[in-house]
Amino acid sequence: xxFRGSEAxxxxxxxxxxxxxxxxxxxxxQGVFEDEQGSLHRGLVTLPLPRLRARATFWPRSGGxxxxxxxxxxxxxxxxxLTLAHLGYAGSGGDLTIESDIPLGHGYGSSTADLVASxxxxxxxxxxxLRHSTTCRLAVAAEGASDAIAYGCQxxxxxxxxxxxxxxLGAELPPLIVVSLVSGGEGPVDTVALTPARYDxxxxxxxxxxxxxxxxxLQRQDARLLGRVATVSARVSQRHFPKPxxxxxxxxxxxxxxxxxxxxxxxxxxxxxxxxGNGDATARAATLxxxxxxxxxxxxxxxxxxxxxxxxx
Amino acid sequence: xxxxxxxxxxxxxxxxRIVRLASxxxxxxxxxxxxLPARFMLDRAEDDGRLxxxxxxxxxxxxxxxxxLALLAAVRGYALTLVSASSLVDPPFVRRLEQLGARLLLxxxxxxxxxxxxxxxxxxxxxxxxxxxxxxxxxxxPDNALAYARLAELATEAIGRLDCPVGxxxxxxxxxxxxxxxxxxxPSLRIVAVDTHGSRLFGQDPAPRLLRGLGNSILPANLVHExxxxxxxxxxxxxxxxxxxxxxxxxLYMGPxxxxxxxxxxxxxxxxxxxxxxxxxxxxxxxxxxxxxxDSWLAGLxxxxxxxxxxxxxLARVACAGESDWxxxxxxxxxxxxxxxxxxxxSYVAVIR
Numbered sequence: 200x201x202f203r204g205s206e207a208x209x210x211x212x213x214x215x216x217x218x219x220x221x222x223x224x225x226x227x228x229q230g231v232f233e234d235e236q237g238s239l240h241r242g243l244v245t246l247p248l249p250r251l252r253a254r255a256t257f258w259p260r261s262g263g264x265x266x267x268x269x270x271x272x273x274x275x276x277x278x279x280x281l282t283l284a285h286l287g288y289a290g291s292g293g294d295l296t297i298e299s300d301i302p303l304g305h306g307y308g309s310s311t312a313d314l315v316a317s318x319x320x321x322x323x324x325x326x327x328x329l330r331h332s333t334t335c336r337l338a339v340a341a342e343g344a345s346d347a348i349a350y351g352c353q354x355x356x357x358x359x360x361x362x363x364x365x366x367x368l369g370a371e372l373p374p375l376i377v378v379s380l381v382s383g384g385e386g387p388v389d390t391v392a393l394t395p396a397r398y399d400x401x402x403x404x405x406x407x408x409x410x411x412x413x414x415x416x417l418q419r420q421d422a423r424l425l426g427r428v429a430t431v432s433a434r435v436s437q438r439h440f441p442k443p444x445x446x447x448x449x450x451x452x453x454x455x456x457x458x459x460x461x462x463x464x465x466x467x468x469x470x471x472x473x474x475x476g477n478g479d480a481t482a483r484a485a486t487l488x489x490x491x492x493x494x495x496x497x498x499x500x501x502x503x504x505x506x507x508x509x510x511x512x
Numbered sequence: 513x514x515x516x517x518x519x520x521x522x523x524x525x526x527x528x529r530i531v532r533l534a535s536x537x538x539x540x541x542x543x544x545x546x547x548l549p550a551r552f553m554l555d556r557a558e559d560d561g562r563l564x565x566x567x568x569x570x571x572x573x574x575x576x577x578x579x580x581l582a583l584l585a586a587v588r589g590y591a592l593t594l595v596s597a598s599s600l601v602d603p604p605f606v607r608r609l610e611q612l613g614a615r616l617l618l619x620x621x622x623x624x625x626x627x628x629x630x631x632x633x634x635x636x637x638x639x640x641x642x643x644x645x646x647x648x649x650x651x652x653x654p655d656n657a658l659a660y661a662r663l664a665e666l667a668t669e670a671i672g673r674l675d676c677p678v679g680x681x682x683x684x685x686x687x688x689x690x691x692x693x694x695x696x697x698x699p700s701l702r703i704v705a706v707d708t709h710g711s712r713l714f715g716q717d718p719a720p721r722l723l724r725g726l727g728n729s730i731l732p733a734n735l736v737h738e739x740x741x742x743x744x745x746x747x748x749x750x751x752x753x754x755x756x757x758x759x760x761x762x763x764l765y766m767g768p769x770x771x772x773x774x775x776x777x778x779x780x781x782x783x784x785x786x787x788x789x790x791x792x793x794x795x796x797x798x799x800x801x802x803x804x805x806x807d808s809w810l811a812g813l814x815x816x817x818x819x820x821x822x823x824x825x826x827l828a829r830v831a832c833a834g835e836s837d838w839x840x841x842x843x844x845x846x847x848x849x850x851x852x853x854x855x856x857x858x859s860y861v862a863v864i865r
Contacts, residue, residue, distance in 0.1 A: 400556070404661035408693040411665030415672045424672055431696055 213259035218319025220312040222251035222301040225463025228432045230406035240358040245347045253299035255316035263292035275317040278341035282321040306466015314338040335362035373420040374475035374505040376484040381498040382442040396439035422474035426458025433462040530670040537781035545794040550580035552659030568645040572631045574600035582612040597621040651732030660689030678704040678777035679792035680726035680769045684735025702741045715830040715852030722748035725769030746772035747835035749818040752804040767795040
């Protein structure tokens with residue numbers, strides 16, 4: 200069922216609306232994957248980072264355009280306009296304010312989070328909550344791509360260029376502690392403008408094998424196998440978008456018997472994955488953070504994911 | 513980016529069942545394994561224009577690969593010419609290929625050696641006649657090996673971590689193909705190859721062989737010796753006996769090469785209880801109803817029944833043995849020349865030139 204504001208008699212007045220969206224810490228798996236028709240799509244499994252958020256507030260105004268703060272967030276503005284049009288408020292405008300604690304350009308998905316928060320704020324202004332699939336479609340229309348964060352912490356194989364699910368992976372992620380490293384060197388990356396990787400046929404077939412393993416890892420909530428998927432996928436990424444100090448990060452993961460290493464395929468983030476189901480996980484994460492800092496990864500921190508009782512790290 | 517034609521039934525028919533036979537032993541049971549690489553090779557040739565719509569396919573095969581091509585050619589509307597030898601095909605097989613619309617050219621082979629050279633000469637003549645024909649070259653085409661990522665996908669989805677795949681080698685596609693992807697996922701993977709006596713693949717001198725569905729008289733490029741940790745040579749008799757035991761123990765009615773692979777995998781799994789072992793069973797047993805699934809046929813076989821054997825004879829170097837024997841060698845990922853001392857050219861492209 201769709202609410203069409205254009206049916207004037209049913210159109211409710213826009214109110215102030217607020218929307219939020221979470222960040223991510225890059226991908227557990229990224230490559231190209233077949234859909235049910237056998238066509239290949241670029242796709243990924245996102246590693247969500249729910250403690251960083253974007254928050255958008257939309258104050259409606261009748262007439263005029265959408266004005267956005269901070270200035271220059273034109274894609275968020277575009278997303279707000281597309282959402283107004285989708286809901287039948289094409290003539291309306293408003294003031295959109297984005298507050299976000301997500302750093303720009305490192306692969307945290309700050310841009311998509313801005314868009315998703317903005318779309319949700321406009322929908323909330325119309326008294327609606329959109330389906331995640333609709334939110335993604337609007338984000339793709341505004342930006343040309345969207346990652347899976349509209350779906351929160353659900354585990355999905357997601358086609359980021361089309362903004363649609365290729366395959367639901369059925370479960371939440373197993374409990375993990377992610378030790379976040381920044382490979383450093385380069386400045387922020389315009390992730391949408393980045394030329395996509397041209398994978399060769401052996402890599403495309405390797406993604407098929409990885410898809411089988413990621414299904415198993417999520418069905419059985421096996422953090423170690425999920426870490427293997429991430430490491431192999433990160434190695435493929437490294438062939439196309441080399442990150443400085445990648446090998447050092449891999450060695451850190453091995454030396455501390457971590458499950459694996461994931462990366463933001465378009466960004467500078469790397470994450471050592473620790474199985475939070477192990478009793479000593481918190482202590483191991485703390486040791487790893489210290490060791491990473493000692494070997495020169497300056498911006499290092501750890502965050503839990505899907506862990507029920509969190510002690511400060 | 514690419515679109516795959518939908519094959520309906522055949523898409524399901526190429527897919528193995530992954531079943532658990534023991535706590536640490538799984539089997540990938542194919543009805544007709546060769547459909548998987550044949551389909552993949554045709555897909556890739558369609559994608560890059562080597563195989564146009566209604567095009568011509570030529571291949572030399574007397575076995576399951578020929579049947580797989582015939583099925584796909586029929587469903588997808590290609591003309592298929594298969595070159596084989598009179599000694600290698602039986603009337604039901606010939607009828608089945610012909611009913612699928614394939615053209616079968618048989619080289620006379622009174623010596624029953626397989627007429628490999630004659631078949632390749634005939635194939636070369638066909639290719640000169642029809643330079644636009646697509647020759648899949650299962651022994652050398654890298655797409656043969658890449659096709660088995662699908663097996664790696666299904667096996668890891670069902671089983672998760674794998675330590676030891678065991679499979680027969682004919683072209684090398686299935687074991688080295690699946691093995692390549694599985695080893696990328698699990699770097700400590702141990703790959704166990706199963707061959708038969710009189711096969712050239714792992715350094716024995718070529719000789720007449722009783723066992724079908726594994727072994728080779730030529731060296732395919734898809735066999736990467738440097739990937740293989742251990743090689744077993746199984747004679748026809750222990751393979752038949754194993755296939756019969758498998759059908760009794762599990763209700764799994766498979767061909768003789770599957771018997772050989774299961775014999776080795778079962779031994780391997782019992783010997784290494786902590787290692788997750790996967791055995792590739794390539795083909796069902798229906799075409800062997802009148803041979804080794806028939807007790808009176810077996811009774812006429814020299815050396816039947818073979819002595820019950822718990823373990824293989826471990827060799828220090830490659831050595832020939834008989835149809836009753838089971839031998840094995842620690843291959844240790846060495847190139848063929850380092851093990852056999854022979855320098856041999858891989859691929860039958862080389863033979864043709």
